[in-house]
Amino acid sequence: MPLYYDDDQAMLADTASQFMGEEGAIGKQLRHWRDRNCKDGFGHGLWKQMAEMGFTGILLPEADGGLGMGHVEAGIVLEEIGRNLTPSPFLTSSVLAASALTEGSDDLRGRWLPGLIAGDSVFAVAIDEGGKHRPERIATRAEKSGNGFRLSGRKDFVVQGASADMLVVAARTSGSDSDADGITLFAVPKDASGMNHEAVRLVDSSMATHTSFDGVELDGDAVIGEVDGGRTILNAMLMAGRVGAAAEGVGVARGAMDMTVDYLKQRKQFGKLIGEFQALQHRAAHLYSEVEIARAAVVKAAQLLDSESERADLMASVAKAKVAKVAGLAVREGVQMHGGIGMTDEYDIGLFMKRERALQEFLGDQYYHAGRVAELNGY
């Protein structure tokens, strides 16, 4: 499979670019909701529009009412989301939760997927416990209770947790905290009694929660897949989410780079356009080179996921780590090359820096994923 978009994918990229550029633009979405102190951190109207475009069900099988497309296509949408810093539940709902739900029973899929596809529902995933992404260790426990389970523990960095109609929760049903086995995924509805959200606004104006589960009673139907067999589904969900987050990160990097290169062509100092200075040209050219490489890694990882290759796990971590390095470079260079105005709230370049920071942390930062690359490579 060649590593460039085929005709259908190129068309999707055009459509997504136009849609996000207009409807998802920074002024229309990110600033709009931020300045109103929106408790969701995104607009439900846009989510509904994304449903009309078919984006909400992009990864879901046609039998479930989705578009039946792959991670390359989801990545195309995410790159445009990244370029426009569009706040939306797409990554958590349509990529992460959707990936888990496709492994769920007919009942579960029937209960949750129509709302997602229609843009009426929003889902969150509750994986992290503590300040860093360490899904190898899961202490939140679900004990057998009657025909169902009692869920106890605490999750952090649950993006859009308070807005979600349902949370995919990774909990331990057997074994000790660091065991690979003994994990079960649950679809926990928002009105579950004993679930409490402490909502926090993050640096990029997105919303997340610290969510506690205090003996939350769940019936057996809430189990996604098999009891104690959740690690496989969790890993597949994480791979999908990491590649998706990397695709969004490439968009953030491109958005920041494009703004910055434009600025180099406009700003004059010492009687010259600053883009004439070789010191800046070389840094911009280096950045371009890095962004291109990161983008190739993301498309490759998405293709490997779509073809269910054994290398997908390694390349998902390569993509996530590479993008984190490169998007970080893009936003730091962006602010520096903008000079003083780069520090102002009025200019958008700082918003890219904030989003990159949150996205970098989501599902594992560059250090976590570089460490995984080392492990998977045998050292």
Place this chain on the structure above:
Amino acid sequence: MSHSDGDLEQFREQTRAWLEANCPPEMREPVRDDDDVFWGGRNATFKNDAQKAWFEACRDKGYTVPAWPKEYGGAGLTPPQAKVLREEMARINARSPLSSFGIWMLGPALLQFGTEEQKQRFLNEIARGEIRWCQGYSEPGSGSDLVSLQTFGEDKGDHWVVNGQKIWTSYADKADWIFCLVRTDKADKYRGITFMLFDMASQGVSTKPILLISGNSPFCETFFDDVSVPKSYGEGIPAQVGEVNRGWDVAKYLLGHEREMISGADGGERTAAIGAAMKRSVGELDPVLRAELAQFDVDALAYACMGEKFLDEVKVGKAHPAQPNMMKYAGTELNKRRHELMMAAGGSRALEWDSEETDGGKTARNWLRTKANSIEGGTSEVMLNVIAKRILELPGA
């Protein structure tokens, strides 16, 4: 031409069977010495029967230049087929049957700019490994500023008389012919250069190897002292490629190929092995070095994706024409890092210069050799200039 997946799968099976039948086990071992690489040419010798058998099988199948048209000695493979062949060769670690500047550099220039008769003659000779070429570009006073070159060809009617000096001519002392940039009009900097082909055995050509910090001499100084170059080698075969005085167009086109070649874009995923090998030899890795290795692996594996994407795009004309500069920049900087890490991984053993255990100081010599990667074929700084100007379109660049 497009293929159904079925066609390609069938081609893959055929290719796999052909490789199984024709690639000797010795040719699936990593290259260890210079003479493991077969360069062809008038004075070529084979290191062993396996090398000869592998080369001849590929030559007869057109697989020394699989994507070239059949009438020029290739196999006429489509881009997807050529990719399948590359992948299948990589899968069994098959060595390249023939290495040649004719294949990598002159060939693409001839395919683009050559006359039909030039192609018939030179491309077939290259594909069959009968001629070994070297490249006469840089001069002592013209490195990064290549277009300032001074080697001059005086028009004598039916021939040129060439005088001047080239430097960094790779394997000039072993080459049969040279493709050479020669100034033929002193009044026009860009439109006064001719891309000439001539025999290195001509009267007045001499070469002198340059000893490098690696202790090896892959490059030469090349001197031209009243070298007579006929203007024609027969009907339809002028001595120059493209028009007289328009050799800069050819040179620039070819630089793209050279940069692509040096970039290691086709290197695939021959990477990520340093860390594991080092852990095997020293046990627990220093945590800071492990972190460096991990960061390198991330960059190297990502770059391998870019290499694949770039080659895919080149094949269908989707790549930005200046993209080889980006590949060259990123690929060579990465390769230098790889060898820095290999030195660190090797410790004091890697310092040995000529011991048998180190294969004659291979780690150290290769490490030093890679320092030229970001200089030859255009420095990293020149690459960044080109990216700034031609891709980012920054002002005054």
